[in-house]
Every structure is written in C-alpha cells, then in structure tokens.
Amino acid sequence: MENSRIVQVSGQEISAKENRLKAVWRQFRKNKGAMIGLCVTILIILTAIFADVIWDYDTQVIAMNIPEKFTGPCLAHPFGTDEYGRDMLARVGYGARYSLVIGSVAVLIGTLIGLPIGASAGYIGGRYDVVVMRVLDAFGVIPSILLSITLVAALGTSLFNLSLALAVGSIPIIARVTRAAVMTVRFNEYIESTQALGGSSAYIIFKHILPNCFSSILVQCTLRLGSSIISASSLSYIGLGVALPTPEWGALLSSAKDHILKAPYLCMFPGLAIMVTVMAINLVGDGLRDALDPKMKR
Numbered sequence: 288m289e290n291s292r293i294v295q296v297s298g299q300e301i302s303a304k305e306n307r308l309k310a311v312w313r314q315f316r317k318n319k320g321a322m323i324g325l326c327v328t329i330l331i332i333l334t335a336i337f338a339d340v341i342w343d344y345d346t347q348v349i350a351m352n353i354p355e356k357f358t359g360p361c362l363a364h365p366f367g368t369d370e371y372g373r374d375m376l377a378r379v380g381y382g383a384r385y386s387l388v389i390g391s392v393a394v395l396i397g398t399l400i401g402l403p404i405g406a407s408a409g410y411i412g413g414r415y416d417v418v419v420m421r422v423l424d425a426f427g428v429i430p431s432i433l434l435s436i437t438l439v440a441a442l443g444t445s446l447f448n449l450s451l452a453l454a455v456g457s458i459p460i461i462a463r464v465t466r467a468a469v470m471t472v473r474f475n476e477y478i479e480s481t482q483a484l485g486g487s488s489a490y491i492i493f494k495h496i497l498p499n500c501f502s503s504i505l506v507q508c509t510l511r512l513g514s515s516i517i518s519a520s521s522l523s524y525i526g527l528g529v530a531l532p533t534p535e536w537g538a539l540l541s542s543a544k545d546h547i548l549k550a551p552y553l554c555m556f557p558g559l560a561i562m563v564t565v566m567a568i569n570l571v572g573d574g575l576r577d578a579l580d581p582k583m584k585r
Contacts, residue, residue, distance in 0.1 A: 314578040321574020327567035335384040342377040349373065349532045357550050366556045370546060378534035379556050385446070385535040386564070389528075390515035392450035394508050397457030402504065404458070405465030406492050410473055416466075423459040431456030432518055439527045449528050453515050464507045468500035502579035509572035513565040520561050536561050 315321055334341070342348055352372030360367045366375035408419040426434070431453075438452035472478065473496065481491050497504075522528035523537030531538050536557045543553035 311578045315574050318574040318577060320570045321577075324567040324570025324574065327563060328571055331383050331564055331567070332387065334380050335387050338381045338384050342374075342381060344381065347374055347377040348381050348534055357546075359550075360552055367550065367552045369542070369550075369553055375539075375553065375556055378539060379536070379560050382534040382536045382539060382557070382560065383564070385529055385533060386516050386519060386537075386561070389446060389450050389453070389519040389535075390512050392447070393453035393515040393519070394457060394511050396451060396454035397461050397511065398504070398508055400454070401458040401461030402465050402497075405462035406469050406497060406500075407488075408462070409466035409469030410488060410492050410496065412473075419462075420466075423462055426455075426459045432521060435518060435522060436525075436527055439522060444527060444530055446529065449519060449522060452522075453518050456518070457511050457515065460511065461504070461507060465497075465500065465504055468503040469496055472496055472499050502575075506572055506576045506579065509575060510569060513568040513572070516561065516565055516568075 338344075350373065352368070355364075355368050355372040356370055358364050358368040358372070364374050364376065366379060368374055369378070404419060404423075408416045434456055435452040438455060439448055442448040442452065469492070478491060478495060481495055486494075519528055520535070520537030520540065523535050524541045526541065529535035529538050531542055539557040540554060543550070543557065547554050
C-alpha cells in the first residue's frame with residue numbers, strides 16, 4: 288500500500304513537470320522573435336555538428352587554391368574565396384563549430400564554478416556572504432575582456448585556454464544572479480521545514496533551492512553564451528585566440544582586415560555570422576525569460 292502511494296506521488300510530480308514544460312513551451316511559442324531565434328540557433332548548431340559531412344576540412348577549408356584567390360561571390364563560391372583561394376562558405380560554416388564550442392565551454396565552466404559560490408553565499412549569508420561578495424566586487428572592477436586578455440597571454444593560445452579565460456569573466460555574473468535568486472526563496476516555508484527535519488545545507492541548496500531558481504540561471508547562461516562568442520571573436524581578432532588557419536570567426540575577420548578594400552566580402556560574411564548567431568541566441572534568451580516569468584503569462 289505504501290509503495291503504491293509512493294508511485295502515485297511520483298507520477299503526480301512527473302505529470303506536474305510535464306504540464307509546466309508544456310506551459311513554458313506554449314508561452315515561448317507566442318513570442319515570434321524567440322521562435323525565429325530558436326530556428327536560426329538550431330540551424331547554426333546543426334551546421335556546426337555536421338560540418339564534417341557538408342565540407343571536407345582538408346580539401347575545402349584549409350587547402351590552398353591560388354588560381355581562384357579573391358573570387359567574388361558566385362554560384363561556385365557563394366561567399367567568395369580568400370587570398371589563398373579557400374572557399375569562404377566552407378570556412379564560415381566550419382567556424383561555427385569553434386565559436387559555439389568556445390562559448391559553450393566558457394559558459395559551462397563559469398556556471399560550474401559560479402553556481403555553487405553564489406548559491407552558498409545566498410543561503411548561508413552573514414560574514415561568508417560579505418566576504419564572497421567583496422571578492423566578486425574585486426573581480427568586477429576589472430573589465431572581463433581585459434582579464435581574459437591577461438589570462439590568455441599568460442596561459443597561451445589554445446581552445447581550452449581561451450574558453451577558460453572567458454569563463455573567469457562569467458563567474459562573478461553567474462554567482463551574483465544565483466545569489467539573488469537563492470535569496471528570494473531561502474526563507475520559504477518548505478526550506479524551513481527541510482531544515483527542521485535535519486537536511487544538510489548542500490542537500491537543501493541542490494535539491495530544493497536551485498531547482499526553483501533554474502529559470503533565472505538558465506536565462507543568464509543563455510545570454511552569457513552570446514557574450515562569450517563575441518569575446519572569443521574579439522580575442523581571436525587581436526591574435527590572442529584561435530590561430531589561423533583554424534577558421535574561427537574572429538580569426539577570419541583578422542585575416543580579412545588587410546584586404547577590406549579589395550575584397551570586402553571577406554569581412555562581411557564572418558561579421559554577419561557573429562551578428563546573426565549572437566542575435567538569435569539573445570532572442571532565445573529573451574523568449575525564455577518571458578516564458579519562465581509568471582508575471583508575463585496571460
């Protein structure tokens with residue numbers, strides 16, 4: 288009898304979660320901008336995943352074809368070719384993989400570090416909270432791009448080092464958002480009940496508090512992804528990110544700046560790729576914020 292009750296309660300919890308997800312998706316679909324951003328983001332992600340299937344890296348992306356250098360956009364080369372005759376469509380399409388991976392890893396590392404810091408500061412409070420916030424304030428004084436430049440210069444240029452440098456700039460932001468979200472629910476009755484039953488701080492934070500703060504953290508992580516892609520491209524542009532011939536968008540812009548008058552399309556297409564990707568991700572983030580905010584429901 289007791290087991291049947293447990294199964295029934297579990298079934299009700301699963302049903303409630305499914306209804307919640309359906310309600311969020313229904314609200315998200317009402318936002319046309321968010322749906323357009325989602326479609327574009329999915330298209331870019333699929334391009335990054337299947338880049339090896341669409342283009343051959345050795346022959347189409349990095350192989351030189353000098354007789355066709357500086358060919359303008361045409362049917363054979365919709366984005367034209369660069370100074371070495373390499374197809375820009377293949378290089379820009381393949382570059383989506385590097386830009387998305389760098390941005391995603393940076394946000395993931397920043398979240399894995401900033402989440403427990405912000406959650407513990409918001410839940411424990413007191414002197415611990417004061418100390419943590421002053422440390423975060425000290426990091427916040429330094430511009431994130433300057434901090435990333437310093438770390439990349441010290442660690443060396445590689446995909447992981449670039450992602451790690453960008454993640455350091457995300458940690459204070461993720462931690463602050465998490466702390467604010469935790470403080471809104473830490474004094475709720477169900478938290479006090481769990482404390483009275485002897486639940487540990489870690490159990491309460493990860494089992495009861497963070498699931499109720501998930502929406503705020505998810506939206507912030509989505510918005511940070513777009514910022515990380517821009518920062519990664521900026522570092523590659525000044526020579527501190529991904530080095531050529533790797534077709535990362537910032538590196539493509541850096542290579543094209545010397546030919547901007549002769550072949551302006553070399554700058555235009557990587558720049559459009561960055562702009563469209565970041566705009567699409569931000570539209571998805573705005574849509575998630577509206578869908579997950581109860582005040583926005585009608």
